[in-house]
Amino acid sequence: MDKKWWQKEVIYQIYPKSFKDTNGDGIGDLNGIREKLPYLHDLGITMIWICPMFPTPMADNGYDIADYRGVEPLFGTMADIDALIAEAKALDIKIILDLVVNHSSDEHPWFKEAIANPTSKYRDYYIFKKPVDGQPPNNWRSIFGGSVWEIAEGEQLGEYYFHTFHKKQPDLNWENPAVRQEVADLVNFWFERGVEGFRIDAIVFIKKDFSLTFAPDGPDGLADVNLGGANMPGMIEFLAELKERTFAAYDKVSIAEAAGVPYEKLDEYIGRERGVFDMMFDFKTTEFDLQTEGIWTSYYDWDVKDYKAMMYNSQVEVGKHGWATTFISNHDQPRAASKYLRANARNPYAVKALATTYFFVKGTPFVYQGQELGMVNFKWDDIYKYDDISTIDQYERALLLEVDEDNAIELVNRRSRDNTRTPMPWDDSENAGFTTGTPWLPLTETYDEINVKAQEGVGDSVFSYYKEMIALRQHSDYSDTLIYGDFEPLPSSDDVFVYKRVAESNTIIVIANWSEEIQVETIPELGDIADIAAGKVVLSNYAEAEGALAVAGNQVTLRPFEAAVIAL
Numbered sequence: 001m002d003k004k005w006w007q008k009e010v011i012y013q014i015y016p017k018s019f020k021d022t023n024g025d026g027i028g029d030l031n032g033i034r035e036k037l038p039y040l041h042d043l044g045i046t047m048i049w050i051c052p053m054f055p056t057p058m059a060d061n062g063y064d065i066a067d068y069r070g071v072e073p074l075f076g077t078m079a080d081i082d083a084l085i086a087e088a089k090a091l092d093i094k095i096i097l098d099l100v101v102n103h104s105s106d107e108h109p110w111f112k113e114a115i116a117n118p119t120s121k122y123r124d125y126y127i128f129k130k131p132v133d134g135q136p137p138n139n140w141r142s143i144f145g146g147s148v149w150e151i152a153e154g155e156q157l158g159e160y161y162f163h164t165f166h167k168k169q170p171d172l173n174w175e176n177p178a179v180r181q182e183v184a185d186l187v188n189f190w191f192e193r194g195v196e197g198f199r200i201d202a203i204v205f206i207k208k209d210f211s212l213t214f215a216p217d218g219p220d221g222l223a224d225v226n227l228g229g230a231n232m233p234g235m236i237e238f239l240a241e242l243k244e245r246t247f248a249a250y251d252k253v254s255i256a257e258a259a260g261v262p263y264e265k266l267d268e269y270i271g272r273e274r275g276v277f278d279m280m281f282d283f284k285t286t287e288f289d290l291q292t293e294g295i296w297t298s299y300y301d302w303d304v305k306d307y308k309a310m311m312y313n314s315q316v317e318v319g320k321h322g323w324a325t326t327f328i329s330n331h332d333q334p335r336a337a338s339k340y341l342r343a344n345a346r347n348p349y350a351v352k353a354l355a356t357t358y359f360f361v362k363g364t365p366f367v368y369q370g371q372e373l374g375m376v377n378f379k380w381d382d383i384y385k386y387d388d389i390s391t392i393d394q395y396e397r398a399l400l401l402e403v404d405e406d407n408a409i410e411l412v413n414r415r416s417r418d419n420t421r422t423p424m425p426w427d428d429s430e431n432a433g434f435t436t437g438t439p440w441l442p443l444t445e446t447y448d449e450i451n452v453k454a455q456e457g458v459g460d461s462v463f464s465y466y467k468e469m470i471a472l473r474q475h476s477d478y479s480d481t482l483i484y485g486d487f488e489p490l491p492s493s494d495d496v497f498v499y500k501r502v503a504e505s506n507t508i509i510v511i512a513n514w515s516e517e518i519q520v521e522t523i524p525e526l527g528d529i530a531d532i533a534a535g536k537v538v539l540s541n542y543a544e545a546e547g548a549l550a551v552a553g554n555q556v557t558l559r560p561f562e563a564a565v566i567a568l
């Protein structure tokens with residue numbers, strides 16, 4: 001495969017509302033990102049993905065856009081984003097934005113005009129349908145709960161509009177060529193301003209098949225919108241057209257949020273020849289703890305080997321077709337340490353073992369803000385503390401399923417999207433150095449211990465370990481193998497990950513023990529590595545003073561949560 005510039009990036013995801021506030025309003029802003037560029041540069045990341053920072057009524061924290069070519073005043077100005085792009089560039093850091101074009105806000109002028117003036121061309125920018133027997137046109141359930149159909153305030157024709165997500169997020173009508181042109185134009189608008197690509201939101205929902213009908217699948221009498229509204233035939237053609245008009249024309253990167261794609265179809269999405277995106281997120285590796293996709297009441301007691309099987313399978317299957325993303329968290333997930341390590345979330349060896357495991361598989365790695373500190377979930381006992389619409393919906397769904405209130409809170413605590421949306425802890429002062437005002441969302445209680453100040457420049461901190469991992473991937477004799485080398489899983493005990501990365505220049509073995517037990521692994525590839533002291537272990541999560549990795553012949557004895565990268 002030809003090497004592509006975006007394969008060697010390390011991408012840091014910023015949720016702007018929660019990163020750094022510079023004007024004391026309790027809400028993060030673009031100037032806060034500017035202020036922290038040296039921090040990110042020091043960490044070693046090469047690209048920043050900024051979650052939506054466009055004008056928005058914030059029904060879904062910016063994933064409801066009211067103007068695709070502006071900056072939300074709470075976040076700053078166009079001059080601020082221009083300065084951010086330029087200052088990042090001076091540090092060799094690229095900026096990508098979030099493309100949210102399955103839907104707009106209901107406060108977007110297009111939607112307002114579609115309602116106020118139903119004969120205007122903007123009516124056809126959205127999906128309107130007449131009631132059927134006085135009822136909504138079908139029984140599909142929106143992602144955030146309730147029907148996908150809504151009658152807008154001021155609606156003159158008595159028609160419903162369609163929303164896959166919240167009612168304040170009406171879906172754009174991609175069947176309309178004028179909408180598709182608007183999208184291409186706004187993408188190119190940002191490319192012309194120096195943006196290097198987009199993460200593309202909820203893109204699998206842009207095509208619907210309204211001829212399909214489904215039986216209700218829950219006590220609300222509704223059926224999942226995914227059944228008739230996601231990954232539908234014809235969607236790829238729209239995206240191929242978009243790619244040609246924008247990303248391909250400018251050589252910019254496209255990273256799709258594309259859930260529910262069967263592996264055998266990956267060719268159409270990210271295939272080397274005909275894929276419409278450069279990369280996509282495979283959520284099978286993050287939703288593995290739920291039995292029913294997206295439903296937080298459906299946890300099961302998974303084992304490390306279950307996750308390992310899914311993660312390896314994802315690597316192998318995605319690798320057959322194209323290039324992967326590797327990630328363990330984002331703004332829709334709980335904190336990685338809490339989710340993957342459970343009772344060991346606060347054990348720094350475990351946090352580093354988790355980091356080693358995901359960071360060195362094949363693909364472009366993503367680090368979500370605070371992950372580099374080993375941040376953990378909060379413990380909130382009252383639903384009124386939460387901001388996220390999805391959390392509130394999941395809580396209500398749990399009550400409908402007759403889960404009692406305490407249990408319902410516990411369930412949402414584990415998975416709430418707010419877990420990753422609490423303010424970034426910069427230090428242990430009153431508001432964690434995030435704001436001089438009142439933070440828009442409470443801090444995670446552990447901020448007095450888990451914060452940047454406590455870890456920056458501290459040799460054995462989680463932050464320092466992320467720095468080392470990034471430097472090893474980006475700037476070492478092993479970079480070529482760690483970026484482009486093939487991935488091959490190797491046999492190991494249930495709680496241990498052993499895989500190799502193979503390139504012409506060298507072979508790398510990555511080992512991580514995800515248990516408190518000592519584990520002995522036989523790794524034939526090691527041969528007789530008697531000269532282990534001679535620099536073959538190129539990364540370890542145990543300090544030198546604690547002793548080197550125990551290797552005898554091809555047998556490795558791993559201490560609790562020990563992880564290492566070995567260059568053969």
Ligand code: NOJ
Binds near residue numbers: 063100165201331332
């Ligand atoms: C996926 C985004 O990641 C999520 O935060 C948002 O709520 C939905 N798409 C709707 O835009």
